[in-house]
Amino acid sequence: MKVALQREPIDSAALQQEIKAGSDGAICVFDGIVRDNTRGRRTLHLDYEAYEEMALTQMRGLADQAIANFGVRDVVLVHRLGRLLVGETSVLIIVASAHRGAAFDACRWVIDTLKKTVPIWKKEQFVDGAVWADGEPFPDDIAGEKS
Amino acid sequence: MRVRMRLFGPLKEIAPAADEWRELPEGETVAGLLAALHRDGVLPEKLLLASAVAVNQEYAQPTRVLLDSDEVAILPPVSGGRP
Numbered sequence: 348m349k350v351a352l353q354r355e356p357i358d359s360a361a362l363q364q365e366i367k368a369g370s371d372g373a374i375c376v377f378d379g380i381v382r383d384n385t386r387g388r389r390t391l392h393l394d395y396e397a398y399e400e401m402a403l404t405q406m407r408g409l410a411d412q413a414i415a416n417f418g419v420r421d422v423v424l425v426h427r428l429g430r431l432l433v434g435e436t437s438v439l440i441i442v443a444s445a446h447r448g449a450a451f452d453a454c455r456w457v458i459d460t461l462k463k464t465v466p467i468w469k470k471e472q473f474v475d476g477a478v479w480a481d482g483e484p485f486p487d488d489i490a491g492e493k494s
Numbered sequence: 495m496r497v498r499m500r501l502f503g504p505l506k507e508i509a510p511a512a513d514e515w516r517e518l519p520e521g522e523t524v525a526g527l528l529a530a531l532h533r534d535g536v537l538p539e540k541l542l543l544a545s546a547v548a549v550n551q552e553y554a555q556p557t558r559v560l561l562d563s564d565e566v567a568i569l570p571p572v573s574g575g576r577p
Binding site for chain 1: 553
């Protein structure tokens, strides 16, 4: 299992090669990349920041749960921080498994859960200004009842 | 007692000075701290309501009682994106 936050570019091809083992029938890869626009507004770059200690703990938890709950063999989960340009990989998930169904399901679950619970934020720099991206509302078990 | 506040993303830009140690009454809860941040004009209520709180790097409920030296992070909604 490899879980990391890094400022250097993510080498997707090397990580895919590294994870494979003889018992695997599939690896499923989610390669999240920087899009050139948000709702039609042209993006120059994104700046990612994290609550690093907590994000790493949460990411390790997701990888552990993916292995335990979906029965996959191994997971790579790497997120990049700092300034990213259009087309660069911001998050890479690789799930290795004997069969494809579990690999697809686990990969989808990891990215969907990461996007809601792992404390990483992005600021979008557009041609005409910058904004922090609207995050997704926290799941109820995290947000708690504040009113 | 005092806790170490950590702010991130838009919250840190709005209130950089709050990313510091903060004095609290003994027995203060997460909800009480959020109310104080709003009352003292540190952060707008709308942002606080949308945020989650982590104590010592784990998500915490509003009823959680804070202890001296706790690290309390106010976390705005995370980066998201449409599925």
